[in-house]
Amino acid sequence: xxxxxxxxxxxxxxxxxxxxxxxxxxxxxxxxxxxxxxxxxxxxxxxxxxxxxxxxxxxxxxxxxxxxxxxxxxxxxxxxxxxxxxxxxxxxxxxxxxxxxxxxxxxxxxxxxxxxxxxxxxxxxxxxxxxxxxx
Amino acid sequence: xxxxxxxxxxxxxxxxxxxxxxxxxxxxxxxxxxxxxxxxxxxxxxxxxxxxxxxxxxxxxxxxxxxxxxxxxxxxxxxxxxxxxxxxxxxxxxxxxxxxxxxxxxxxxxxxxxxxxxxxxxxxxxxxxxxxxxx
Numbered sequence: 001x002x003x004x005x006x007x008x009x010x011x012x013x014x015x016x017x018x019x020x021x022x023x024x025x026x027x028x029x030x031x032x033x034x035x036x037x038x039x040x041x042x043x044x045x046x047x048x049x050x051x052x053x054x055x056x057x058x059x060x061x062x063x064x065x066x067x068x069x070x071x072x073x074x075x076x077x078x079x080x081x082x083x084x085x086x087x088x089x090x091x092x093x094x095x096x097x098x099x100x101x102x103x104x105x106x107x108x109x110x111x112x113x114x115x116x117x118x119x120x121x122x123x124x125x126x127x128x129x130x131x132x133x134x135x
Numbered sequence: 136x137x138x139x140x141x142x143x144x145x146x147x148x149x150x151x152x153x154x155x156x157x158x159x160x161x162x163x164x165x166x167x168x169x170x171x172x173x174x175x176x177x178x179x180x181x182x183x184x185x186x187x188x189x190x191x192x193x194x195x196x197x198x199x200x201x202x203x204x205x206x207x208x209x210x211x212x213x214x215x216x217x218x219x220x221x222x223x224x225x226x227x228x229x230x231x232x233x234x235x236x237x238x239x240x241x242x243x244x245x246x247x248x249x250x251x252x253x254x255x256x257x258x259x260x261x262x263x264x265x266x267x268x269x270x
Binding site for chain 1: 175177178179180181182183210215216218219221223225244245246248250260261262263264265266267
């Protein structure tokens with residue numbers, strides 16, 4: 001049982017890391033693969049993106065606007081039921097506005113709500129908030 | 136069973152509404168009462184606040200800096216296990232910087248992860264992101 005729980009925690013964390021690393025390399029397909037079909041993104045500066053079609057439109061727009069060079073820190077991983085878990089993380093780094101070429105330091109906090117479907121942990125709901133520079 | 140589930144959904148939603156309305160009237164005690172003892176706030180412009188003591192320091196600082204006049208819209212309420220649920224919401228309104236007196240329109244998205252403890256639904260993890268004006 002403990003080993004099984006540990007395996008699930010590892011799988012939950014792995015999905016968050018897959019997301020964060022795909023995001024950092026502007027890999028739209030990689031990002032989308034970590035979401036559930038009905039996954040929801042809530043992030044700074046844009047309305048919520050609800051479902052794979054909306055997500056598939058949102059991420060290219062993000063990556064076309066900004067180049068990210070972020071390092072992640074997984075703060076917490078929890079399984080809260082057989083098919084649900086969450087991850088809390090922080091990311092710190094630099095982002096470059098592709099239009100202006102201006103690079104600035106930035107920091108975010110993330111909350112991933114994960115659901116297991118067909119044995120795979122996927123992002124069901126995701127909120128990321130920009131903590132620096134202040135909005 | 137259906138009625139019980141509905142009751143829990145109502146209770147989960149009620150905790151989110153208690154939070155959002157207490158926040159809007161800058162009611163620190165009201166806000167804190169909706170959090171679990173180990174609750175975590177992730178919001179724009181500040182590090183994560185982890186636990187009641189940190190939350191009790193964070194909210195007065197928020198309310199001293201900004202006066203909020205926001206309307207909330209509950210987008211989604213779900214129970215994902217006997218003791219866990221989540222709420223997704225959006226808030227739109229105006230905020231006034233108390234130092235400058237400048238009022239601006241603003242919009243946020245919220246993700247509440249709720250846990251039931253001793254029969255009460257409380258905020259376990261909470262992320263709010265500012266969608267307008269863009270960070």
